[in-house]
Amino acid sequence: MEQKQFISAMNQICEEKGISKEAAIEIVEASLAAAYKKEYGKKGQIIKVKLDEVTGDIKVYQIKVVAEENDLVNDEENNITEEDGEIKKKFNLDKNITISEAKEFKKEPEIDDEIEIELPSKTDFGRIAAQTAKQVMIQKIREAEKEAIFDEFKDKVGEVVSGTVQRIEGRNIFIDIGKAVGILYPAEQITSERYQVGQRIKVYILKLDKETKEASLILSRTNSEIIKKLFELEVPEIFSNTVEIKAIAREAGSRTKVAVYSNEEGIDPVGSCVGQRGSRIQTIINELGGEKIDIVEWNKDIDKYIQHALSPAKISHLTIDKKNSSAVAHVEEDQLSLAIGKQGQNVRLAAKLTNWKIDIKEEAKKKIADDAADDKSQDEELKADIIQEKKNKETLSKESADDKSQDDTKGKKAIKK
Numbered sequence: 001m002e003q004k005q006f007i008s009a010m011n012q013i014c015e016e017k018g019i020s021k022e023a024a025i026e027i028v029e030a031s032l033a034a035a036y037k038k039e040y041g042k043k044g045q046i047i048k049v050k051l052d053e054v055t056g057d058i059k060v061y062q063i064k065v066v067a068e069e070n071d072l073v074n075d076e077e078n079n080i081t082e083e084d085g086e087i088k089k090k091f092n093l094d095k096n097i098t099i100s101e102a103k104e105f106k107k108e109p110e111i112d113d114e115i116e117i118e119l120p121s122k123t124d125f126g127r128i129a130a131q132t133a134k135q136v137m138i139q140k141i142r143e144a145e146k147e148a149i150f151d152e153f154k155d156k157v158g159e160v161v162s163g164t165v166q167r168i169e170g171r172n173i174f175i176d177i178g179k180a181v182g183i184l185y186p187a188e189q190i191t192s193e194r195y196q197v198g199q200r201i202k203v204y205i206l207k208l209d210k211e212t213k214e215a216s217l218i219l220s221r222t223n224s225e226i227i228k229k230l231f232e233l234e235v236p237e238i239f240s241n242t243v244e245i246k247a248i249a250r251e252a253g254s255r256t257k258v259a260v261y262s263n264e265e266g267i268d269p270v271g272s273c274v275g276q277r278g279s280r281i282q283t284i285i286n287e288l289g290g291e292k293i294d295i296v297e298w299n300k301d302i303d304k305y306i307q308h309a310l311s312p313a314k315i316s317h318l319t320i321d322k323k324n325s326s327a328v329a330h331v332e333e334d335q336l337s338l339a340i341g342k343q344g345q346n347v348r349l350a351a352k353l354t355n356w357k358i359d360i361k362e363e364a365k366k367k368i369a370d371d372a373a374d375d376k377s378q379d380e381e382l383k384a385d386i387i388q389e390k391k392n393k394e395t396l397s398k399e400s401a402d403d404k405s406q407d408d409t410k411g412k413k414a415i416k417k
């Protein structure tokens with residue numbers, strides 16, 4: 001390969017894979033060493049290649065370690081177990097060199113020193129050796145790429161980033177997030193969402209995994225932390241810590257409850273999150289594919305907090321058991337289904353949000369009985385009032401008749417006179 005072609009190829013590898021030039025040179029050296037060993041070396045040899053990045057010339061060395069020679073030589077196991085159980089290294093002709101021989105290459109060699117012995121350079125490799133070099137290069141490039149990704153994103157774990165769906169392989173979604181491609185496993189996908197190549201979405205960087213074969217970046221759309229990060233992006237009060245998210249309970253793709261608290265008097269935490277005409281919360285809902293989000297106010301009074309958590313249902317009263325962290329919410333008949341929610345979702349999320357066990361109890365029958373008793377009592381009071389009023393009228397009428405009779409008698413007497 002000509003010098004210009006070599007430099008161009010090296011630069012292309014560095015740019016495409018996001019790796020340094022030094023790392024790219026090491027990859028080429030490792031692949032050439034593997035090819036040289038396959039074609040001209042022996043199984044036990046340690047071969048090292050040094051590449052001149054300017055001229056493209058290579059120098060080949062065999063690495064040997066200075067060791068003490070013993071009677072057992074050229075043993076591939078390179079160790080023996082003596083009678084006392086001690087492991088002792090064997091002298092291997094392909095890997096070791098004696099101190100006396102090492103003096104030809106180093107002035108004052110010591111045990112375990114590495115000695116470089118130059119070998120004839122070769123550029124003519126067979127098909128098998130070339131294939132070996134290719135495999136080594138692919139593997140090393142992948143490792144270097146993962147290392148570069150790790151260095152780039154190790155401080156971004158736990159952040160939300162925008163990405164584009166690059167490809168779909170089976171149920172795995174690969175997301176291009178700029179300098180790297182992350183993977184969205186089925187468990188981290190919202191079940192109701194359908195992804196398409198080229199689609200832009202926000203994802204949560206869950207973790208870095210060097211052992212993953214497909215990609216080092218593990219992404220998520222279901223993790224509850226993505227809710228918190230989206231609120232930080234959309235609500236300035238949360239970003240500045242004026243309003244604090246105390247707890248999140250989520251069933252990804254369906255519904256989420258968020259408990260918020262204001263650290264400054266006069267700031268409405270719920271209103272801040274909802275925004276003017278719901279603009280802020282709607283942006284987050286749209287980003288999550290229409291997932292419903294309930295914003296409730298956190299309160300240190302557990303009674304009030306549980307009532308808020310069960311919203312939009314209205315709770316008549318609560319029975320609290322602080323010892324067992326459990327509560328029974330008493331609701332009227334028309335609020336029962338709202339308090340429980342579809343398939344128990346509302347009370348389940350409320351329990352998760354408050355970290356308390358919550359049961360819902362209907363008090364409709366008791367209320368009807370109380371209302372009936374009240375109505376009966378009112379009717380009896382009304383009847384009594386009517387009877388009393390009638391008696392009063394009769395008394396007044398009798399008194400009036402008596403007065404009239406007395407007047408008539410007086411009038412008659414006066415006429416006779």
